[in-house]
Amino acid sequence: MSTQERSLHDEIQDVLALYPSSRSATLPALRLAQERYGWLPPEAFREVAEALGETPAYCMAVASFYDMFHLEPVGRHLVEVCTNVSCALVGAQQVLEAFEAELGVHPGQTTEDGEFTLRTIECAGGCGWGTVVAIDHRYRERVTAGDVPGILAEVRGGEAAADAG
Amino acid sequence: MPAERIVLAGADERDLTKLAEYRAVGGFESLAKARRMEPAQLLDELLASGLRGRGGAGFPTGRKASFVPKPDQTQKPIYLVVNADESEPGTFKDREIMFSVPHRLIEGCLITAHAIGSRNVFIYIRGEYLHEFEVLRAALDEVRAADLLGGVTIVLHRGAGAYICGEETALLESLEGKRGQPRSKPPFPAISGLYASPSLINNVETMATVPKIVELGAAEYAKRGVENSAGTRVYSLSGNVVNGGNYELENGTTLRELIYDHGGGIANGRKLKAIIPGGSSVPVLTADQVDTQLDFDSMAEAGSMLGSGAVIVIDDRCCMVQLGLRVAQFYMHESCGKCTPCREGTRWMVQILNKIEEGAASQGDLDLLLDVCDRILGKCLCPLGDAAAMPVASYIDRFRDEFQAHLEHGCPMNGESSLDGIFAPVDQHHHSPVADAITR
Numbered sequence: 001m002s003t004q005e006r007s008l009h010d011e012i013q014d015v016l017a018l019y020p021s022s023r024s025a026t027l028p029a030l031r032l033a034q035e036r037y038g039w040l041p042p043e044a045f046r047e048v049a050e051a052l053g054e055t056p057a058y059c060m061a062v063a064s065f066y067d068m069f070h071l072e073p074v075g076r077h078l079v080e081v082c083t084n085v086s087c088a089l090v091g092a093q094q095v096l097e098a099f100e101a102e103l104g105v106h107p108g109q110t111t112e113d114g115e116f117t118l119r120t121i122e123c124a125g126g127c128g129w130g131t132v133v134a135i136d137h138r139y140r141e142r143v144t145a146g147d148v149p150g151i152l153a154e155v156r157g158g159e160a161a162a163d164a165g
Numbered sequence: 166m167p168a169e170r171i172v173l174a175g176a177d178e179r180d181l182t183k184l185a186e187y188r189a190v191g192g193f194e195s196l197a198k199a200r201r202m203e204p205a206q207l208l209d210e211l212l213a214s215g216l217r218g219r220g221g222a223g224f225p226t227g228r229k230a231s232f233v234p235k236p237d238q239t240q241k242p243i244y245l246v247v248n249a250d251e252s253e254p255g256t257f258k259d260r261e262i263m264f265s266v267p268h269r270l271i272e273g274c275l276i277t278a279h280a281i282g283s284r285n286v287f288i289y290i291r292g293e294y295l296h297e298f299e300v301l302r303a304a305l306d307e308v309r310a311a312d313l314l315g316g317v318t319i320v321l322h323r324g325a326g327a328y329i330c331g332e333e334t335a336l337l338e339s340l341e342g343k344r345g346q347p348r349s350k351p352p353f354p355a356i357s358g359l360y361a362s363p364s365l366i367n368n369v370e371t372m373a374t375v376p377k378i379v380e381l382g383a384a385e386y387a388k389r390g391v392e393n394s395a396g397t398r399v400y401s402l403s404g405n406v407v408n409g410g411n412y413e414l415e416n417g418t419t420l421r422e423l424i425y426d427h428g429g430g431i432a433n434g435r436k437l438k439a440i441i442p443g444g445s446s447v448p449v450l451t452a453d454q455v456d457t458q459l460d461f462d463s464m465a466e467a468g469s470m471l472g473s474g475a476v477i478v479i480d481d482r483c484c485m486v487q488l489g490l491r492v493a494q495f496y497m498h499e500s501c502g503k504c505t506p507c508r509e510g511t512r513w514m515v516q517i518l519n520k521i522e523e524g525a526a527s528q529g530d531l532d533l534l535l536d537v538c539d540r541i542l543g544k545c546l547c548p549l550g551d552a553a554a555m556p557v558a559s560y561i562d563r564f565r566d567e568f569q570a571h572l573e574h575g576c577p578m579n580g581e582s583s584l585d586g587i588f589a590p591v592d593q594h595h596h597s598p599v600a601d602a603i604t605r
Contacts, residue, residue: 018320020242020360026342027325031292065344065501067326068292084254085445085491086403086477088587090432122328122495123254123445124293127475128402128409137295 008036012051022052026062030069039070067121075110075117077155079103080134083120086127091144095131096120098148115156170413171377171389171397172370176265182300184307187268193313195376199276200315204235207280211375213383215395219258220248220331220368221444221473223461232355233363236282241362243283246340246354247274249290249297249369250324250331253444254495255475258399259369261411263290263297266373267304271319273372276379278317281365285318289336292324328499332547333366335501346501347547370399390416394460398474402428405435405480405583416460420450423459424478435480439564443472445492446552448559449479469559484582485564486571489557490518491587496553507550510541514557521568524575531568535561 015028029052033044040063045056052059063069079099083092100106103116110117126132129141135155143151179186187193199207212227233243247270251259262270274286290298298321305319322340324330330339334348337359358364374396378386387395394416400423403409407429414423420440424430431437437452442459447470450457457467464471479488497511517534520526538554545551561568570577578585 021341023342024322024340027323027339031323031325062342062344065327066292066324069325083587084495085441085488085584086255086409088491088584089404089477089479089483091583093585093587121293122498123252123256125251125257125260125291127255127257127404127477128411129257130403130409134293137293139296 008033008047009051012048016052023054025052026054026059027066030059030063034069038076039073041073073110075115077116078119078134078136079116080119080121080124081107082122082124082126082130082132082134084123084127086123087130087132090130092131094145095133095143095148098145099133099152102148102152116152172262172269172373172399173266173411173413174377181266181268182264182304184268184304184311187266191380192268192376193272195379196272196275196279196313199279199379204280204282207276207379210378210383211280213387214378215383215387215390215393216371216374216378217394217461218368219370219374219398219474221253221446223471226367226371229355229367230277230281230365232353233281233365234356239363242285242360243281244359244362244364245274245278245281245283245286246333246336246359246364246366247286247288247369247372248331248333248336248366249288249294250336251294251369251473252291252328252331253446253473253475254492255403255441255444255477256401256473257403258401258411258474260294260297262369262373262399263294264300267301268308269373269376270301270369271304271308273375274319275313275315275317276375277365277367277372279315283365284316285320287320287322287340287359289322289324289330289340291330292326298323327501328495329501329547329549332549335547336366337364344501346503347549349546391458391460391462393462394471398459400459401473401475402478403475404441404478405432405483406430406478407432414459417458417463419456419458420476421455423476424455428478431478431480433480435482437478438481438483439479439485441475441477441479441556442467443470444475445477445495446548446556447472448555449563451563480583482578482581482583484522484576484578484584485560485567486518486522486576487582487584487587489560490515490522491584492556493518493553496549500549500553504545504547504550506541506544507553510537510550511553513537514553518557521571522576524571526572528572531561531572 011032012029015025029048033048037044045059049056049059081096105118107120124132126141131143133140133143175190181187216226217223327345329335330345332347335345339345354364390396397413397415399411399413412427440450461471493514497515500507500511502508538558541550541554
């Protein structure tokens with residue numbers, strides 16, 4: 001991919017230009033790093049800090065505040081089930097249990113093959129169309145427990161198709 | 166009364182994510198009109214329209230804008246910041262505005278920027294809203310290419326997963342690249358906000374309403390809705406209702422009309438038990454209050470708040486202790502940790518509610534829970550602590566018998582509650598090998 005040809009440092013410089021203060025680019029810079037590494041390993045913090053003129057400790061202090069930054073490795077696919085009130089009222093628990101059964105992991109865990117990390121999340125903002133499930137940050141709405149095997153097959157199948165192509 | 170839509174108007178008939186389509190329905194004509202007006206005149210219009218903020222607090226938009234110093238009164242840049250960090254449980258209206266009428270939001274921003282003399286707009290969009298970010302970015306590219314920005318820059322800034330960043334000063338901290346912890350006020354953002362400069366912070370729906378106010382004129386806009394709640398709102402309807410979704414209705418519509426006429430009534434033939442009328446942070450209403458009007462004053466009279474306009478319908482399968490527990494868990498998870506009453510109090514609330522749900526609590530525990538709520542209310546820098554204490558205290562107040570029954574026999578629903586066993590998110594940062602590696 002063409003974006004990968006540029007260095008993380010250069011990408012962060014582009015973002016810096018949007019703000020009057022370089023520190024404002026901390027969240028975007030961390031996101032760019034996470035897109036490269038899949039999570040935020042120590043070298044990611046060092047690179048981001050260097051590009052921003054901050055310390056790695058500062059960057060980590062910021063990252064640890066926000067749920068979307070991964071301070072531990074995650075699977076290739078992130079499965080996030082909203083379990084806040086509106087989704088819970090319409091069966092989020094059953095959807096979550098279906099994912100647990102299909103994937104053989106509990107929330108917060110990654111499958112042994114490293115393919116899926118399952119998480120529960122707070123309100124995703126799709127309340128009227130619950131249960132909301134985000135797969136790699138793409139929302140699926142009105143998900144029921146019965147939909148779960150099909151969703152996972154689709155994610156796995158989409159990948160097989162991409163590999164074949 | 167099926168009122169005309171203002172914010173979502175035209176979105177069902179056309180693809181208003183496209184600039185050409187938006188212009189075909191008169192899009193950006195209000196901006197042209199506004200730019201022919203003096204900023205002071207535009208501010209007067211906003212004031213006269215009676216528009217109140219749609220994020221939750223309901224502060225009059227024109228008044229907030231009038232607190233910002235005029236360009237000749239300050240050496241500093243003036244910022245317009247749009248709060249698109251929609252995260253209040255039950256609320257998903259700003260998301261629909263962004264994915265269906267992004268140009269209307271941008272037009273509202275440009276009009277408001279003209280009114281306060283700002284050249285710099287930041288839209289802080291919650292990190293989870295990836296699709297909405299992409300739609301908004303594409304719309305902004307079109308607006309830029311069509312030369313409509315008029316020298317104003319609009320930067321889309323994505324959050325990274327933190328409810329608290331919807332609080333305006335936490336949002337500013339986050340936008341400055343810090344942990345999203347609220348600031349103490351004063352100074353208020355109008356005087357010292359983003360980068361210690363004058364800043365106006367408005368919600369997405371508020372901004373998307375502005376073009377219509379300019380088009381109609383304030384007096385005409387103010388005829389819509391009811392006293393103290395002018396215009397329409399995009400109500401987010403969710404929970405145990407047949408047709409959940411966003412419904413833009415004139416203010417003053419009753420909950421009954423929203424839930425039964427628009428939402429198709431209670432799902433699965435169940436019975437209505439309770440209604441959360443303004444997002445999970447507001448006090449609950451009981452089923453017999455279903456004729457309450459959706460407007461600021463009526464909701465206050467009924468003992469609740471209109472908040473973000475998120476109506477959560479709860480049927481008779483829901484255990485109110487479990488509801489309280491789930492709501493308290495959420496606010497505990499999202500507490501930024503800065504103020505002790507909120508950081509410690511939300512934890513206490515969760516512990517006591519767990520004990521009540523398990524049937525292991527005494528009368529003293531229930532009294533203690535109310536005491537903890539009382540010690541949070543009004544004692545923190547921002548409203549997050551209140552957002553946990555207010556609803557839970559209201560569940561106890563209005564469903565006292567159910568709480569008492571828990572003390573005597575444990576949960577009367579015997580595992581049949583719709584919320585039974587529901588998982589709160591696990592602590593995402595419970596242990597970090599990175600922390601070990603970096604600090605080594």
